Amino acid sequence: MKNLLNRAVREAGQVLMEKFERDIRVEFKGDYDLVTEADRMSESLIVKLITERFPDHEILAEESDYCRPQSEYRWIIDPLDGTTNYAHGFPWFAVSVALEVSGRLELGAVYNPYMGDFYWAERCVGAFLNDRRLRVSTIASLEHALLATGFAYDHKQCRANNYDHFNHFQKAAQACRRPGVASLDLASVAAGRFDGFWEMKLKPWDLAAGVLLVEAAGGMVSDFDGCSMGLDCLECLASNGLIHAEMQTILQQGCRPRDDLPA
Numbered sequence: 001m002k003n004l005l006n007r008a009v010r011e012a013g014q015v016l017m018e019k020f021e022r023d024i025r026v027e028f029k030g031d032y033d034l035v036t037e038a039d040r041m042s043e044s045l046i047v048k049l050i051t052e053r054f055p056d057h058e059i060l061a062e063e064s065d066y067c068r069p070q071s072e073y074r075w076i077i078d079p080l081d082g083t084t085n086y087a088h089g090f091p092w093f094a095v096s097v098a099l100e101v102s103g104r105l106e107l108g109a110v111y112n113p114y115m116g117d118f119y120w121a122e123r124c125v126g127a128f129l130n131d132r133r134l135r136v137s138t139i140a141s142l143e144h145a146l147l148a149t150g151f152a153y154d155h156k157q158c159r160a161n162n163y164d165h166f167n168h169f170q171k172a173a174q175a176c177r178r179p180g181v182a183s184l185d186l187a188s189v190a191a192g193r194f195d196g197f198w199e200m201k202l203k204p205w206d207l208a209a210g211v212l213l214v215e216a217a218g219g220m221v222s223d224f225d226g227c228s229m230g231l232d233c234l235e236c237l238a239s240n241g242l243i244h245a246e247m248q249t250i251l252q253q254g255c256r257p258r259d260d261l262p263a
Contacts (some may be wrong), residue, residue: 004049004053009046009109009111010118012045013112013113015041015045016093016095017113017114020091021089039063042080042095043061047061054073058070058074059077060075060077060205061075062079072102073100076100077097077205078096078206081182082180082181085179085180092112092179092180093114094183094187095110096108096205097209098208100208105208107121107212108209108211108212109209110183110186110209117187119213121212121216127190127216127217135218136189136219137193139242146174147173147177147195147196148176148177148194149162149165149169149178149197150162150179150180150181150185151199159259160256162199165198169198169247172250173196182202183209186207189217189219190217191217196243196244198247199236200234200257201257202234204232211229211231211236211238214238219238219241222237222248223235223237224251225252226245
């Protein structure tokens with residue numbers, strides 16, 4: 001299965017590169033949520049490769065509902081994470097695919113084809129960037145930490161828009177970045193490039209491979225209260241573990257997804 005994952009992610013990355021900075025067709029799924037023909041081509045290729053080999057496996061993907069029968073094996077696919085970046089010619093985007101077995105993440109890969117960075121992880125084996133084993137950073141205080149985050153597509157309409165958290169962390173941390181690709185942000189925590197990451201309202205395909213990378217590299221992933229986080233959780237906090245408690249304290253000072261719910 002690892003070879004299949006590797007092939008699917010790399011070939012999907014080639015599809016993205018063939019279309020990148022060319023005249024691609026862009027559509028809007030919402031006011032700000034984009035989809036391109038490259039998203040659909042990438043997803044179609046990945047799904048085809050998986051279903052040819054494992055026709056009974058369940059598939060959860062961003063762009064289509066595949067109505068597969070329930071199976072202990074579930075592939076979680078983001079064919080193009082960072083579509084807005086991609087559509088604008090900004091070379092920070094990725095293919096992200098993970099395999100869940102009986103509800104537990106076992107394999108995952110995040111690939112930025114423009115940079116040639118292929119992150120992959122296997123439970124009980126470790127996390128890697130190409131051939132280099134990854135470990136999270138050793139930064140032990142928030143004031144010396146470099147953090148990453150993102151903003152949900154509804155951030156202009158909702159109270160829980162992450163602006164307050166971003167402002168608080170800008171004052172508490174060394175610096176914050178907003179690259180716009182959650183899977184790569186999580187992979188960068190695993191690689192020690194970022195010391196922590198937080199975001200709200202992510203989808204399972206945004207999270208799955210990156211969460212496994214962080215955990216396999218020795219980091220921590222939870223909700224904003226420090227509790228175990230499922231892929232359907234609306235809060236994600238990932239860190240090297242050393243600054244996790246400090247980040248939790250900051251995140252409890254601002255609006256959270258539950259604040260958007262009717263009273």
